[in-house]
Amino acid sequence: MSEIKKQKSRFVCQSCGYVSPKWLGRCTECGAWNSFVEERVVPQPARAQRAPATPVSKPLRLSEVEVTEEIRLCTPFTEFNRVLGGGIVPGSVILVGGDPGIGKSTLMLQQAMALAGPDRPVLYVSGEESARQTKMRADRLGPSTEHVYVLAETNLDAVLEAGEEVQPGLVVIDSIQTMYKPLFESAPGSISQVRECALELITLAKRSAIPIFLIGHVTKEGYIAGPKTLEHMVDTLLLFEGDRDHMYRVLRAVKNRFGSTREIGVFEMTEKGLVEVTNPSAFFLSERRGDASGSAVGCILEGTRPILVEIQALVAPSSFGVPQRTSSGVDPRRVALLLAVLEKRVGLRLGTFDVFVNVAGGVRLDEPAADLGIAVAIASSMQNKVVDPKAIVVGEVGLGGEVRAVAHLDKRLAEAQRMGFQRAVVPHSSMRATRRVAGVTVKGVERIEQALKELLT
Ligand code: TYD
């Protein structure tokens, strides 16, 4: 009886993670209804005797704070370093999020193997796979290394103990959702377990200057375990994205206390793990044939990086009453809009035709600057005319058929030049702010019809 009395209860909002000593019908933090779940805290006498997590600190004058050039840990993967802002900052906690199966474990095991050395052992904690599975994966990825320690464990206390033993220079937790602290009764993966475990690992990282990578799955709603909670706590959030049917992956910094969030890294998933793609434009254009109708080359910006992509369209007479419109890599609503513009402003009778739009390599075009390329590819297939294979095309298309300005035209033209393109059809209104690029003839257009006239032969 007295045992039960001693156990303390607390209530945790499952929506935002707010902790309250009593049950609330509505969360005072996030406003969610009925979101509180009771959680019992098992008292631990040892807890009170533990040393303070961080050394006691006192306020310093700003001018007294010593700034030393931090030495970042660099992996042999230049794409990875760049996304982090030039390497791994000691003591930083980096959350790597992404859909299940996208390659997070592969990426981090590769980094672990590349970074491990005699004076820098790496502790790879796998809560999802056995040590044997991790070993089998490692064997595919490269020569085995003595300095990576694998621990198949989900109890965070055991992980910390192993950390004491190994004294690692880098820790990978795969994944944070599988970790739990026995002190709390809620299940692993619940918001409070995830938060408590992350908090403890963050404290460890800051105190010991060991960088820690946390792998996190993105849930259906697009959150990494518990809305935003983790995101606020970590120094850096990287998202690993891509299409599972295609082999290319993009690593993107969404939050970074130590660098820009505009950088991306491109990788390709191969049989031997992830390989860096240092020239994405060449990669995405590699299968292009310049002599077929329905293909146009556009230029998108991924972060600050221009990437040339091939946009393909196929327009064929419809054999059913309702014509099909299928697109991959482009929002179908955007395609519908462009079809309407082509019909109304250019006079293409697309109403009885099936239209398929595809972006080669599984790239997603989220930028309006890709509009004109999509429209040109569709018109090219419809009229069975080939688009000039030496031209790139960029521009946003408005409802009136006008071609609107795009940002960073300079960068896009420079990329076109680098990849050997000789012509560029661009929004007329973007021309003024753009410098000339040697070897590339730039044509500014105001309307979609002009672009078609320029490009279709
Ligand atoms: P994984 O790293 O397990 O994904 P996550 O940790 O994000 O869930 O990656 C799984 C996929 O990657 C799986 O479909 C197999 C593929 N893969 C390769 O193609 N090549 C490889 O060398 C490895 C290790 C995995």
Ligand code: MG
């Ligand atoms: Mg995994």
